């Protein structure tokens with residue numbers, strides 16, 4: 001298993017190959033710290049296993065919180081959003097996805113589509129499976145039942161087993177994603193070392209540029225353990241946005257952010273969110289190419305960020321080469337959600353509400369109402 005750090009991101013190619021042959025070479029050249037990762041990497045096919053740290057939940061014997069699902073809440077807006085008939089722009093299609101961990105039934109028939117250009121927020125109480133569905137979308141976990149279609153093609157297994165191409169999926173983890181035993185340069189350039197034909201010098205230069213874009217200079221040879229939490233987040237960010245700029249066409253990218261500012265103080269969160277915006281403004285396709293304009297969302301609990309987030313024009317025009325952004329977070333809804341386009345509310349393994357952000361606070365769904373108000377009274381029990 002690959003050792004991962006407490007924060008970061010990883011962009012998963014949909015066509016994979018043997019891990020780290022180039023990184024192994026680098027390691028053995030004596031330029032970089034040599035460690036067990038390299039040797040394991042040489043021996044094994046790439047099986048990236050990522051562990052998001054989730055605190056233990058107070059669950060009932062069936063794996064769900066003590067309170068049972070309130071059927072009355074199903075009545076409103078479970079799926080009343082207008083769904084276009086034409087699925088030509090659907091990038092990701094989750095159909096009736098189930099996932100259990102032992103006796104804990106986490107996802108119980110989750111279906112939704114992510115279309116080109118959408119910004120989607122998946123929200124819900126802690127432990128309802130938000131990270132789990134994200135990992136299933138990214139191909140890090142396989143569903144027990146149900147299917148995930150990537151641009152119309154059914155994913156058969158994990159990302160490492162596949163040959164599907166045509167869509168890049170980036171995942172910025174809430175926790176656990178930098179390779180502890182790789183340098184910052186290798187972490188940021190990981191995908192390019194693995195999957196591109198770029199020369200090492202080119203990758204190194206690109207890594208440097210992307211690190212500079214997130215405000216980091218001269219840290220290329222450091223290990224993650226030598227960075228602060230905020231710096232790790234920035235490295236993760238750099239890794240999520242780097243792409244092979246020697247290719248004639250850039251594949252669409254779906255970026256999945258799992259609480260990207262979790263654990264940072266308010267100012268560090270603001271720095272990270274500002275950096276996300278600024279680096280994506282520099283995306284090569286930029287705003288000049290309408291086909292590649294996408295939405296960008298940061299969900300945060302920081303008030304400083306909320307104030308600045310009202311600049312919606314900026315928020316909706318910043319990603320140059322990224323097509324979809326999904327943010328997970330336990331949102332303080334009356335403050336932050338207004339700048340997410342579409343919300344999916346996950347509770348006890350099901351989508352109990354979907355709607356536009358402005359509909360969230362006016363919903364009559366008791367689960368949504370309780371979540372929106374933060375009240376201790378209601379169907380959601382901790």
Ligand SMILES: Nc1ncnc2c1ncn2[C@@H]1O[C@H](COP(=O)(O)OP(=O)(O)OP(=O)(O)O)[C@@H](O)[C@H]1O
Pocket residue numbers: 052054055056057101104106124125126127128129130131132133329330
């Ligand atoms: N690999 C795993 N093995 C066993 N249980 C797991 C695993 N991954 C997640 N779980 C459990 O599944 C449940 C859902 O976890 P998940 O991280 O998807 O929730 P979440 O909605 O993202 O929570 P939070 O908002 O707190 O991050 C939790 O009870 C968690 O402990």
